[in-house]
Amino acid sequence: MTALARLLAAGALAMGLSACGLQPMYAGGGSGTVARGMAAVEVPPIEGQSGWLMRNALTDRLDAGGSSTPRYKLVVRLDDQLEGLGVLSDGTVGRERRTLRARYQLVSLDTGQILLDATSGSDAGIDVVSSEYATIAAEQTALENLTKVVADKIVTQVALTLREQK
Template identity: 30%
Template sequence: MSWSDRRKVLALLAAAPLAACGFSPAYAPGGAAHALREAVALAEPKDRDGFDFANRLQDRLGRASAARFRLDWTVLAEPVGAGITPSGAITRYTLKGRASYALVRLDGGQTVTSGSVDSFTSWSTSGSTVATLSAEQSAEQDAHRRLMIILADQVVARLIAAAPQ
């Protein structure tokens, strides 16, 4: 048996367990992600974090043109001092976040899936000049935006895993 024939046999053997377990790509036509695409109406955001969270959900799920589901959600982000100098100045913050969600069928109102996801991100601080303070605000806003993207991606992954066919 030539080396290239062995590679083909090994590739077929590696793919066999996936075929046996009923694996199907989530984003393929008829897959779980396809069932949610442009079918989920989102609750309105109430603040900047909510706007960033909802925007990412919409990027991933599409704008609901013919909604079959409603996604109720809340997000919470809390900065916590993580790096402290001997004099007590905070030099690094960790932004802890949690998103709770519930996917509800519009026809009947039953909850398809619900849960919560957690994550964190950080940003660094330094001196106290006006330019540094401005940079710190920008770093904090960026950390909030990154956290909302992380949380939204986790929620979408959970929705796809539990999506109705």
């Protein structure tokens, strides 16, 4: 293939990609539509320890562009469950599953309209060991990790919704 043919092929490929309709989510950086919209999302307190962790994770991710006057409210309700799965021959539980589910709504403070109504969740397996302290620490770590995973999923959906609100 000659240099001219390669150049023409690269140009055709670049033109084809520009016509595909893909756009960067955070176009404009911190001053872009999505970043400004996310900084304008207020997260009211969420009940319980898992709620405290979730609110902190969400505010950390949403307010990355700096604080501004709230235009949206993100209402989150959590369902945090811990259940025993594996029962050993002596009748004790050998494995647990921690499940964190979130039902959330993004509400416009101007109109009261619900812009997003969705659920998200994740779960983690925990080995139950002979040390009660180690098991409690594993349960707590699982909750902290699940909170981060679910918060990331929520923020992604909020960003997609705000991108459509242009």
